[in-house]
Amino acid sequence: MKGSLQDHNIEISDIQQPKIISRVPPTIWPVLDPPISSHEGPEMQKAQEHEAKVYRLPFEVRYQLEVCISQGIMNVHNLTPEFVARLANMAEKDEISARNILEYAAEQEKRIYDPMTIFDNAEALAYSSRSKIPYYCAYSRKATVTPTTLYFSSPTVETTNRVIRKYADKYGDRFLRVQFTDEIFEVWILILLLGRFC
DSSP states (O other), X not given: OHHHHHHTTXXXXXXXXXXXXXXXXXXXXXXXXXXXXXXXXXXXXXXXXXXXXXXXXXXXXXXXXXXXXXXTSSOTTTOOHHHHHHHHHHHHHOHHHHHHHHHHHHHHTOOOSOGGGGGGOHHHHHOOOOOOOOTTEEEEEEEEEOSSOEEEEEEEEEEOOHHHHHHHHHHGGGOEEEEEOSOHHHHHHHHHHHHHHO
């Protein structure tokens, strides 16, 4: 292997003592999903939640945060309890604005290294993805399942069917479209290869 690398002018340097960095768990999961023990009563669980400063995000905001994490827009190691607290505070005042800034982040398809910057982004604060749609359409959430992971997508407009129309009044926002596919990067490799030969 060293010979092959040297043939391509890749310099090799020996490392005497590699530095092993221990795994650091993300700090946001205890703030969003506190551990619940079945042996403790509701009073004890409430006391633990108050002690750990647990934030309960509305479903649409939490789903959109999961979209940003699953698509690599935000990394769980960059998200802090301060970010979750500010998002929860914003969602408490205006749930739609909190959802919209996360939808804006997902739509940009660019990695955000400092998630706190989206709260100061004028375009993100003014963004609104929802518009008037025809009666035979609805916003639908989607989960793409691959052999190694799960990708969530922002709600998109899709044509409804008889079942969705029947339950649209009470349960219209509870449908999830699930798609099973190969790894996402394999599709991009195929597109790049086809692009080279066309």
